[in-house]
Amino acid sequence: MTQLQDVKGGTRAPLTPWKKKKKKEEVFPGVRSLNGRWGHLFVAPFMIMFLIFGLAPVIYSVYISFFRWDPLGGSEFSGLRNFSLLLADSDFWLAIRNTFSIWALSTFPQMLMAIGLAVILRNTRLKGKSFWRTILLVPNITSVIAITIVFGQLFGRDFGIINGILDFFGLNRHIDFIEGVIPSHIAIATMITWRWVGYNTLIFLASMLAIPDELFESASVDGATKWQQFRFVTLPQLKNTITFVLIVGTIGGLQVFAEPQQLAADGGSSKQFLTLTLFLYNQAFVNNKYGYAAAIGIMITFIVLIISTINFFITRKISNDGTR
Amino acid sequence: MRTTWKTKSAAALAATLAITAGVLTMPAPAAEPVTITIWTFGDVIQRNLVAEYKALHPEVSLSIKKSDLDPLNGTNMVTACTSKVGPDIVAVEVSYSGYWRSYPKCFQDLRQMKTSDANVAAGVEAGLSATDIKKNYLGWRWEHGVAYDDSVIGIPTDVGGLEVAYRVDLFKKAGLPTDRVAVGKLWPTWDAFIATGQKYLAKLSPADKKAGKGFIDNAGTIYAAIMNQGTEKYYKNDGTDTGKLIYDTNPQVKKAWDTTIKATDAGIGTRIGQYTSDWNIGMNKGTFATILAPAWMMDYIKAQAPDTSGKWDIAKLPVGGGNQGGTQLTIPSYAKNKQAAYDFLTWYLAPEQELKVFKTYGLFPAASVTYSDPALLNFKDPFFNNAPVGQIYASGVSQLKPIFEGKLQRAIDQAIGAGLGRVAAKKMDAKKSWAQVLTDLKKVVNN
Numbered sequence: 001m002t003q004l005q006d007v008k009g010g011t012r013a014p015l016t017p018w019k020k021k022k023k024k025e026e027v028f029p030g031v032r033s034l035n036g037r038w039g040h041l042f043v044a045p046f047m048i049m050f051l052i053f054g055l056a057p058v059i060y061s062v063y064i065s066f067f068r069w070d071p072l073g074g075s076e077f078s079g080l081r082n083f084s085l086l087l088a089d090s091d092f093w094l095a096i097r098n099t100f101s102i103w104a105l106s107t108f109p110q111m112l113m114a115i116g117l118a119v120i121l122r123n124t125r126l127k128g129k130s131f132w133r134t135i136l137l138v139p140n141i142t143s144v145i146a147i148t149i150v151f152g153q154l155f156g157r158d159f160g161i162i163n164g165i166l167d168f169f170g171l172n173r174h175i176d177f178i179e180g181v182i183p184s185h186i187a188i189a190t191m192i193t194w195r196w197v198g199y200n201t202l203i204f205l206a207s208m209l210a211i212p213d214e215l216f217e218s219a220s221v222d223g224a225t226k227w228q229q230f231r232f233v234t235l236p237q238l239k240n241t242i243t244f245v246l247i248v249g250t251i252g253g254l255q256v257f258a259e260p261q262q263l264a265a266d267g268g269s270s271k272q273f274l275t276l277t278l279f280l281y282n283q284a285f286v287n288n289k290y291g292y293a294a295a296i297g298i299m300i301t302f303i304v305l306i307i308s309t310i311n312f313f314i315t316r317k318i319s320n321d322g323t324r
Numbered sequence: 325m326r327t328t329w330k331t332k333s334a335a336a337l338a339a340t341l342a343i344t345a346g347v348l349t350m351p352a353p354a355a356e357p358v359t360i361t362i363w364t365f366g367d368v369i370q371r372n373l374v375a376e377y378k379a380l381h382p383e384v385s386l387s388i389k390k391s392d393l394d395p396l397n398g399t400n401m402v403t404a405c406t407s408k409v410g411p412d413i414v415a416v417e418v419s420y421s422g423y424w425r426s427y428p429k430c431f432q433d434l435r436q437m438k439t440s441d442a443n444v445a446a447g448v449e450a451g452l453s454a455t456d457i458k459k460n461y462l463g464w465r466w467e468h469g470v471a472y473d474d475s476v477i478g479i480p481t482d483v484g485g486l487e488v489a490y491r492v493d494l495f496k497k498a499g500l501p502t503d504r505v506a507v508g509k510l511w512p513t514w515d516a517f518i519a520t521g522q523k524y525l526a527k528l529s530p531a532d533k534k535a536g537k538g539f540i541d542n543a544g545t546i547y548a549a550i551m552n553q554g555t556e557k558y559y560k561n562d563g564t565d566t567g568k569l570i571y572d573t574n575p576q577v578k579k580a581w582d583t584t585i586k587a588t589d590a591g592i593g594t595r596i597g598q599y600t601s602d603w604n605i606g607m608n609k610g611t612f613a614t615i616l617a618p619a620w621m622m623d624y625i626k627a628q629a630p631d632t633s634g635k636w637d638i639a640k641l642p643v644g645g646g647n648q649g650g651t652q653l654t655i656p657s658y659a660k661n662k663q664a665a666y667d668f669l670t671w672y673l674a675p676e677q678e679l680k681v682f683k684t685y686g687l688f689p690a691a692s693v694t695y696s697d698p699a700l701l702n703f704k705d706p707f708f709n710n711a712p713v714g715q716i717y718a719s720g721v722s723q724l725k726p727i728f729e730g731k732l733q734r735a736i737d738q739a740i741g742a743g744l745g746r747v748a749a750k751k752m753d754a755k756k757s758w759a760q761v762l763t764d765l766k767k768v769v770n771n
Binding site: 085158269270 | 394398399402405406423426427429430536594595596597600601602605606609611731732734735738741742743744745746748749751752767768771
């Protein structure tokens with residue numbers, strides 16, 4: 001008897017919750033086709049905004065890149081003319097050079113500094129941890145324009161603080177941080193670094209804190225010094241984070257606009273710090289060549305696609321290494 | 325007509341009510357409330373005058389949105405005109421007038437507007453169109469607000485003017501005359517100006533030279549000054565709407581370029597960019613002895629270098645007559661409250677108001693009828709060694725001629741400015757840099 005009852009109960013038991021569960025799932029009872037799409041409603045606000053403000057302008061700019069486009073006057077179809085002119089335009093290649101130079105000058109020093117700062121902040125003996133972590137984000141929420149104005153004063157040729165300090169040490173060089181190619185790139189890269197180093201520090205810190213203590217313990221049992229622990233435990237564990245920071249940095253690097261624009265709207269007298277986005281902006285809104293500017297936008301998209309593909313393969317390789 | 329009737333009946337009603345109630349105070353006539361939206365930049369719309377207008381018209385509220393000049397006259401206005409949604413009044417700076425006069429469809433033709441009787445008490449007659457008030461303004465300055473199809477799209481607020489602001493103390497130290505008339509006589513031509521600069525440089529101590537001191541803040545500013553003294557810039561008025569591009573053949577361009585290069589090579593400029601922190605500091609430190617200054621810059625100098633008060637003076641520009649900057653107010657074709665906007669505009673830009681703005685804020689009136697007004701002629705500025713600035717700028721701006729402006733003027737100015745910058749920074753020699761300017765401009769015109 002007891003056995004039978006058990007069997008009965010056993011067969012019944014899964015039935016009841018199954019029925020209940022099904023009822024719970026049915027948001028629109030009887031309308032089966034709607035239930036699976038409940039999630040679509042939740043993503044709708046984003047999707048609608050994205051379609052209107054993201055995808056539609058992209059498609060529209062592809063369209064106008066085939067025209068000599070004047071939003072206020074007549075526009076004429078010009079086929080691939082904008083693209084062939086662009087590839088022959090030395091300013092375009094100059095802008096690519098400048099963009100990547102500024103990107104390299106800002107990304108790599110920034111990464112080293114961020115990892116270094118994260119190691120310091122990870123120290124258990126450090127006092128006022130949350131204070132330090134909070135102020136690291138202050139540069140990130142400061143307006144770019146304000147940053148540029150302040151840094152513009154630091155980098156002034158005649159009365160800037162940096163040249164003042166160089167002067168004090170007898171290096172009477174009066175570096176022109178606007179006219180020089182490398183000096184202007186350094187000035188812009190410094191502004192970007194200042195703004196983003198704290199943000200990246202926090203990302204590195206978070207992933208450092210996620211490294212299990214056991215790894216460090218066993219390393220120190222094996223007699224590893226602090227440096228060796230960092231080199232052989234911390235760094236390998238940060239691989240994925242480094243890739244992430246690199247990707248985000250690259251996307252940001254291709255969008256550098258406000259800093260050079262504030263330094264000199266035309267990108268310098270010999271376009272020494274004309275970046276891709278500034279080039280696009282000036283073609284559209286100073287020279288009123290909207291079709292040409294749209295073509296630049298499409299070329300930037302291609303560059304991003306190429307870099308993303310490279311990033312994708314690197315990331316895949318790294319994560320494969322991790323599982324091995 | 326309708327307003328008159330309404331006002332009258334409202335007044336009658338109010339009077340009846342007042343008598344009935346036994347109270348003698350009369351409530352304001354019940355006019356329809358209206359909000360005028362204004363897009364502007366800098367100090368074009370002065371707060372005090374806005375308050376004055378609100379006191380005159382309690383039913384009018386002014387919603388003022390300030391932006392930086394480039395986004396305002398560039399992106400914002402293009403977007404507004406394309407979408408036909410936007411403000412009732414927009415301020416357009418003269419560097420953009422060449423572009424916007426090519427698109428009259430974006431603006432209300434002010435010849436077709438008539439002032440209502442709203443501001444009769446404040447001195448603006450009823451029934452005035454833009455054609456009727458044209459005579460009050462400087463001729464060449466008025467042309468900045470005339471589109472290529474002759475419709476009037478803007479009325480000038482102020483005129484920049486351009487004279488030489490110089491440091492009396494530094495001139496004295498260098499053994500140059502200090503009296504403003506004598507100083508003006510030092511440079512009847514631009515070549516004489518450069519020669520004076522060289523004389524000044526010769527008197528500088530080696531320490532001053534090492535500290536980078538110079539005669540003028542930036543020799544590049546000479547270019548625009550000479551361009552405005554001519555009768556043609558980059559376009560020839562050949563009877564077509566767009567005009568004909570002559571930037572590569574106009575002798576005035578060549579003259580302005582060559583003279584600026586000569587000044588640059590003579591080393592009279594400090595190469596400090598205007599409106600940079602170096603410029604502000606240099607102004608205080610006496611790093612340069614002269615600035616080519618439009619009238620509106622006087623306020624900037626006062627604010628940035630208050631300690632140099634009384635050390636400055638104003639002398640006339642070489643050759644005579646100059647301009648840099650100035651703004652006109654326009655009513656877009658898509659404006660919702662055109663009549664109210666036009667009534668505000670005609671009051672705000674009436675000679676009386678422009679004179680008030682000049683006395684308080686230094687923006688020089690474009691209303692030339694004020695130039696014979698004793699209030700303007702006797703106006704002296706203690707900061708500038710009691711120079712009769714009203715008189716000096718009035719005679720300067722009266723000497724200029726109208727110039728035909730075209731769509732690409734601003735882009736051309738930028739390319740040439742960059743060319744001069746390359747020479748000043750010693751990155752290229754003048755010949756190479758000019759060739760580069762021509763290549764750049766070919767792209768601007770053709771691409």
